[in-house]
Every structure is written in C-alpha cells, then in structure tokens.
Amino acid sequence: MINKFKYCVLILFAISITSCSEEFLDRTPTDAISAADALSSQENMQLVLNGIHRGLYSQSQTVFPGGNSARANNHYWVPMGDNLTGDLIHSANANNLSWRSVMQWNEHTDQTSLTTELLWYHRYNIILHANLLINGITEGDFAETEQLNSILGQAYTYRAYAYLSLVQHYAKGYLIGDPTSDPGVPLLFSSDSPFTSEPRSTVQEIYDQIGSDLESAISAFENGAERTGGGAEAKSQLNIDVAYGLKARWALSKGDWATAAEAAQIAREGYALLGEDDWKSGFNTNNLSEVIWGSHVIQAETTFFRSYFYLASNTFNGSQIRNNPKIADRRMVDAIPETDYRKNVFLPDAPNSNTSAANGNGGWENNTNPLYQTEEEFDAAIAEIKSTYGLVSGHNTHPYMHFKLKNANPGSIDPDDVIYMRASEMYLIEAEAKLMMDDLEGAKEALRPLAEARDSAWDADEFNTEEEFFEHIKFQWRLEMWGEGFGYTNHIRWDEGIDHAANGGSGASEVLYQEAFQIDKPSMNDDWIFQIPLAEINANPNLSSSDQN
Structure with missing residues (x-):
C-alpha cells in the first residue's frame, strides 16, 4: 500500500x-x-x-x-x-x-x-x-x-x-x-x-x-x-x-443515536466525574478518576518541544506559548455562569503584556482595561498570574488566557500524559444522542450528572425546547472538552462553520487568522476534508490524482 x-x-x-x-x-x-x-x-x-x-x-x-x-x-x-x-x-x-x-x-x-x-x-x-x-x-x-x-x-x-x-x-x-x-x-x-x-x-x-x-x-x-x-x-x-x-x-x-447513547453509558461506568480540585489540576495525568484512556508519556521519550502542552498549555516553557499565550473564545467564556467553577480557569481580565500581540493592545502603553489605572497595577497583575500559575519571566499574559491545561511541573518542558477519553465525553454523547431521538427529558437527565457537578445552579427547566437544549449541549461540549481536540469533529457533525466576527467576536485577530477567520460550514465547503498525501497518490497503484479530495 x-x-x-x-x-x-x-x-x-x-x-x-x-x-x-x-x-x-x-x-x-x-x-x-x-x-x-x-x-x-x-x-x-x-x-x-x-x-x-x-x-x-x-x-x-x-x-x-x-x-x-x-x-x-x-x-x-x-x-x-x-x-x-x-x-x-x-x-x-x-x-x-x-x-x-x-x-x-x-x-x-x-x-x-x-x-x-x-x-x-x-x-x-x-x-x-x-x-x-x-x-x-x-x-x-x-x-x-x-x-x-x-x-x-x-x-x-x-x-x-x-x-x-x-x-x-x-x-x-x-x-x-x-x-x-x-x-x-x-x-x-x-x-x-x-x-x-x-x-x-x-x-x-x-x-x-x-x-x-x-x-x-x-x-x-x-x-x-x-x-x-x-x-x-x-x-x-x-x-x-x-x-x-x-x-x-x-x-x-x-x-x-440509540447505539451511541447505550455505548456511552457502558463506557463511563466506574469512572467517577472529577471534583472541582481535580478538574482544575491541569488534565496532565491518566490518574484522574474519569480518564478512560490516555497515553502515559515516559520521560525517556523526549517529546519536550513537540508535546501537546508545548502547543496548548500556557504553563509550558516554550516559545510557542511564551510568545503566543493561547486564549479561549471570549463569547464562550462570557457565557459561563458565575456558579460554574470551570469559569475560573479562564482569565478575561489578564493584562495584555505582549507588545507583539496580534490585537495591537499589548504592553502598558496600549492597555485598554479600565481595571488597571496605573502601570504599577498592570505589572502587579502580571506578577500575580505568573506567581499563581508558575510561569517564568518570559511568559506573556493576555485577556481570556486559559489555565485548563497545565503542566504537572509548571514552567518546565516536561511532557505529561495525553488524555484521549473521559467519562464527561460519554455524558455529552448520551445527552446529544437522546436529544436527536426527540427525547428532551431523557437528554436533560443524561446531561444532569455532568452539568450539576460543574455548575451548582444548573437548572434543566431553563430549557423548554429541543432547539434551546441542543444549543446548551453544544455549549457544554465546547466548555467541558475545551482544548482536548473535539472541535473539528463536532463542527462537522453539527455542520457548523467558523465565524470569529459574529456576536461581538471571539477575540481572534483577522489579520493573523486570514482566510480561517470565517469558514463556511462543512456541507458547503470541502476544505474541511484533509488532502490525501501526494506521496501516497504517487506510491499507491490503486490511487491516482483523480482520487484527491
């Protein structure tokens, strides 16, 4: 082949x-x-x-x-x-x-x-x-x-x-x-x-x-x-x-849908949902109670500056992160209820310390946050974040930066475990599947254990229609599994495009994101499909250029 x-x-x-x-x-x-x-x-x-x-x-x-x-x-x-x-x-x-x-x-x-x-x-x-x-x-x-x-x-x-x-x-x-x-x-x-x-x-x-x-x-x-x-x-x-x-x-x-709901129930049995402390601990180890499967990364495998957290965790000591702290969509963060502890891993008011920030607002001279009236207050807030999360001097901060994914040894280059499957995902699958079977009450009950564990004021009665609850399930997917890689397959399943400009904007820079700032939905845009490698087309006698996506 x-x-x-x-x-x-x-x-x-x-x-x-x-x-x-x-x-x-x-x-x-x-x-x-x-x-x-x-x-x-x-x-x-x-x-x-x-x-x-x-x-x-x-x-x-x-x-x-x-x-x-x-x-x-x-x-x-x-x-x-x-x-x-x-x-x-x-x-x-x-x-x-x-x-x-x-x-x-x-x-x-x-x-x-x-x-x-x-x-x-x-x-x-x-x-x-x-x-x-x-x-x-x-x-x-x-x-x-x-x-x-x-x-x-x-x-x-x-x-x-x-x-x-x-x-x-x-x-x-x-x-x-x-x-x-x-x-x-x-x-x-x-x-x-x-x-x-x-x-x-x-x-x-x-x-x-x-x-x-x-x-x-x-x-x-x-x-x-x-x-x-x-x-x-x-x-x-x-x-x-x-x-x-x-x-x-x-x-x-x-x-x-029926198979999805049933299989999800079976898969998560015996994997207790995380409590608040564990949920905020960084998602860096398979030892977490609700992890069903993950790679246990051994130190001898020197991924270091090739690791998951080098690309995604704001506590990793690498240039991809220090100079480019990763942030979450502010529309999602702003929608998280104050009673949901997951809100605490995102810092909407972190100072923008990076003079190379894509939004042009980096550094005290360009500060737009009224919380910081003086440069001393601005610098003190940066120092507090670095102290709290173990960042090194070269780390920059940015509004809406996250601390969901954190090194076990913050400020280091140590590789951590890579989690592939958690019980929370299975609750989300069951809830979505039941809703797709027009079982609104069943979907609410499926989501309830996860939602109530995260948000002390969660109330299923707030959602009166299947359409409203579907939007809520999608919100829960984005929040609970944020940074764990489910965005691509979710967008395709939901047939949703990407629009960083809508509803006040995500916080992404159009200059930086270029054509990816707005992408049409998958059913209308075949660019969602990966290209088959040219090397494979050239080597495989059963493929030709006409097989390219």
Missing part, C-alpha cells in the same frame, strides 16, 4: 527506531523483532502492542520511515482538532511546528504538507501493526487464553480507532454527505510486504469495517483479562471500556 511501509514491519518496544530497512528484518533485541518472532509468543505480541501504545505519542520519525521530528503524533493530532476550529485561539504570531499554518488552514488543505502526510501514515502504521496481531492470532494455532484475547481486543480497537480517525479527516462527514457513494479511505488488511491496499472504499464501507472491528474487540475483551489497576500506566492499555467509548463516538458521528 504505502511506500513508508514497503520494506519491513518495525515493532518498537525498548528504544525508538529512526529508519526502516532490510537490516531490521534481522532480530535486534533492543531495537526490533521480525514479524515471525513478533507472533512467536504472547509475550512478544504484548511487545508489539506496547510499540503501538508508545507510537501514539513518540516523534513520528521514531515510529515509521519518512516521519519527521516536527510531529510527535497524538501530541500534535489531539490539540489540532481545536486549533483548526479556532477554539484554541492564537494571540500572537508564532509558527513553531507550523502550528499557525494549521490554524490558518494552510496545512491540511495542502497535499504536500507534513500534517496531511504524517497523520495519514501514522494512522496506517497503527493499522499495519494491528493487522499483524489480528491476522497472526486469528489465523494461528495459539491456545486461547485471557491474555491472548486481551491482546486481540486491543488490536481490533486500535484498528477501529485508526480507521475512524482517517475517515473523519480524509472524507466528507457521514451526516452531511452520501456515505454510500462518498469516497472514504483505502482498506488495508495485510500485515505482509508489500502492504497493498484496496482503492478508496466508500465512507459507508469504512464505517461498516469500524463497526465490525469494535464488535470483534468487545467479544475478545469479554473473554480476556481485565485491565489491572487504575493508574496512569494501566490506562494506556486499551480495554472494553475504550472499545465502547469508541463505539459511542462512531455511532454518534453517523447518527446511530
């Missing part, structure tokens, strides 16, 4: 590999094992699985040939979902790792960009290694054990996860197109060189495959060993709850 994979299968487990050539077909215990050795024992299969786990957050050049250090896989792909939709707003011009170019919609619309290429190859790398395990176990003569079923369940779940990511980025949204005819992505089932795939399957065919893989995963998990422990490392292993969570996402994205 893909030229990135045509030479060998790499199984990463002890240290990272930076190239892929025939020499790695020979077993090198600390570097790689052959496909045959990978399937020789359950222990080796677990090493393959651990390689997929680690590959989720490693720099891409350590995972597959042709990768690039500028993309540390899910460290980049997770916040990208909110960067694309203008939820994670840039306050100044900083293009480290092409993060500004992504925000301006200049990356995913370019068939030669790193973003389009590396997201594609990373997801297919997951599929390739999942295929290795699935084919080896289902076609082999291994004695069935709980451990083997757990490995198989994780492999099926990973394949479903990767295909869902691919079809949601490289194809038209299920609910806004014609899934029976819209082109999806190529299916790949091989685990042997030369990894030849099929041509682009339809969106429906990809969704059918995802559904089949999730059912196979759940069946395997039901006969497998349970995930042991609830700590950060344990939650990097996939289990039946993750499979149900992905099933809920998959079903919601295609309008199978």
Whole structure:
C-alpha cells in the first residue's frame, strides 16, 4: 500500500527506531523483532502492542520511515482538532511546528504538507501493526487464553480507532454527505510486504469495517483479562471500556443515536466525574478518576518541544506559548455562569503584556482595561498570574488566557500524559444522542450528572425546547472538552462553520487568522476534508490524482 511501509514491519518496544530497512528484518533485541518472532509468543505480541501504545505519542520519525521530528503524533493530532476550529485561539504570531499554518488552514488543505502526510501514515502504521496481531492470532494455532484475547481486543480497537480517525479527516462527514457513494479511505488488511491496499472504499464501507472491528474487540475483551489497576500506566492499555467509548463516538458521528447513547453509558461506568480540585489540576495525568484512556508519556521519550502542552498549555516553557499565550473564545467564556467553577480557569481580565500581540493592545502603553489605572497595577497583575500559575519571566499574559491545561511541573518542558477519553465525553454523547431521538427529558437527565457537578445552579427547566437544549449541549461540549481536540469533529457533525466576527467576536485577530477567520460550514465547503498525501497518490497503484479530495 504505502511506500513508508514497503520494506519491513518495525515493532518498537525498548528504544525508538529512526529508519526502516532490510537490516531490521534481522532480530535486534533492543531495537526490533521480525514479524515471525513478533507472533512467536504472547509475550512478544504484548511487545508489539506496547510499540503501538508508545507510537501514539513518540516523534513520528521514531515510529515509521519518512516521519519527521516536527510531529510527535497524538501530541500534535489531539490539540489540532481545536486549533483548526479556532477554539484554541492564537494571540500572537508564532509558527513553531507550523502550528499557525494549521490554524490558518494552510496545512491540511495542502497535499504536500507534513500534517496531511504524517497523520495519514501514522494512522496506517497503527493499522499495519494491528493487522499483524489480528491476522497472526486469528489465523494461528495459539491456545486461547485471557491474555491472548486481551491482546486481540486491543488490536481490533486500535484498528477501529485508526480507521475512524482517517475517515473523519480524509472524507466528507457521514451526516452531511452520501456515505454510500462518498469516497472514504483505502482498506488495508495485510500485515505482509508489500502492504497493498484496496482503492478508496466508500465512507459507508469504512464505517461498516469500524463497526465490525469494535464488535470483534468487545467479544475478545469479554473473554480476556481485565485491565489491572487504575493508574496512569494501566490506562494506556486499551480495554472494553475504550472499545465502547469508541463505539459511542462512531455511532454518534453517523447518527446511530440509540447505539451511541447505550455505548456511552457502558463506557463511563466506574469512572467517577472529577471534583472541582481535580478538574482544575491541569488534565496532565491518566490518574484522574474519569480518564478512560490516555497515553502515559515516559520521560525517556523526549517529546519536550513537540508535546501537546508545548502547543496548548500556557504553563509550558516554550516559545510557542511564551510568545503566543493561547486564549479561549471570549463569547464562550462570557457565557459561563458565575456558579460554574470551570469559569475560573479562564482569565478575561489578564493584562495584555505582549507588545507583539496580534490585537495591537499589548504592553502598558496600549492597555485598554479600565481595571488597571496605573502601570504599577498592570505589572502587579502580571506578577500575580505568573506567581499563581508558575510561569517564568518570559511568559506573556493576555485577556481570556486559559489555565485548563497545565503542566504537572509548571514552567518546565516536561511532557505529561495525553488524555484521549473521559467519562464527561460519554455524558455529552448520551445527552446529544437522546436529544436527536426527540427525547428532551431523557437528554436533560443524561446531561444532569455532568452539568450539576460543574455548575451548582444548573437548572434543566431553563430549557423548554429541543432547539434551546441542543444549543446548551453544544455549549457544554465546547466548555467541558475545551482544548482536548473535539472541535473539528463536532463542527462537522453539527455542520457548523467558523465565524470569529459574529456576536461581538471571539477575540481572534483577522489579520493573523486570514482566510480561517470565517469558514463556511462543512456541507458547503470541502476544505474541511484533509488532502490525501501526494506521496501516497504517487506510491499507491490503486490511487491516482483523480482520487484527491
């Protein structure tokens, strides 16, 4: 299928590999094992699985040939979902790792960009290694054990996860197109060189495959060993709850509301909602009670200036953040009730200390906030924010800056865990799904545990119509999951465009955001669909230039 994979299968487990050539077909215990050795024992299969786990957050050049250090896989792909939709707003011009170019919609619309290429190859790398395990176990003569079923369940779940990511980025949204005819992505089932795939399957065919893989995963998990422990490392292993969570996402994205609601209920069972202190602690560890799945990032994997928080957390000590503090849409922040403690992680009145701020209001000389009548008051407010949140001298402040995402060690470059799935998301999925089934009261009850946990004065009776409550559910999505990457898929599912100018404005700079300041809704604008990498079109005999989105 893909030229990135045509030479060998790499199984990463002890240290990272930076190239892929025939020499790695020979077993090198600390570097790689052959496909045959990978399937020789359950222990080796677990090493393959651990390689997929680690590959989720490693720099891409350590995972597959042709990768690039500028993309540390899910460290980049997770916040990208909110960067694309203008939820994670840039306050100044900083293009480290092409993060500004992504925000301006200049990356995913370019068939030669790193973003389009590396997201594609990373997801297919997951599929390739999942295929290795699935084919080896289902076609082999291994004695069935709980451990083997757990490995198989994780492999099926990973394949479903990767295909869902691919079809949601490289194809038209299920609910806004014609899934029976819209082109999806190529299916790949091989685990042997030369990894030849099929041509682009339809969106429906990809969704059918995802559904089949999730059912196979759940069946395997039901006969497998349970995930042991609830700590950060344990939650990097996939289990039946993750499979149900992905099933809920998959079903919601295609309008199978009943399945989405049911799967979401099952997925969140046993994961207690966060209290106020934990919710405000920074979302930097899998140890949080409601985390269902996340990558436990080990210090040996030196992502540092490639990490999620380098791109998104205002406590990270990196130039992307110090010179360009990330802010939230002021329309959302201003709408948060005073009784909702989530409001406290956003600072509407933070002084604008950055003389390079895109809005031109940076520095005391350009101050427009009447709270600060003197330069001393202005400077004192900056100092207090830096002291409270552990910022270093080079950090700038800006109105509506956030402190939802915070390093465990603020002011450092230490990488933290990357959270992929929380119980809160499942409450939101259930509420939205029930509302789509015209069950207003059921939707209110589904949302109630989450909403009341966050807002002491939340009152379901304030919403009298389905239309009103749908707007409230969307508000809860944006607020609860802010910075966690759900903006892109939410906009496509809701068929909502981007308008930083409407209703008083988001606080984003039109000069900085350029064409991305206002984007038409996905059903009317195919630029929401990622370009297929030109490298793939050139290398894949089953694709041609006519297959480009």
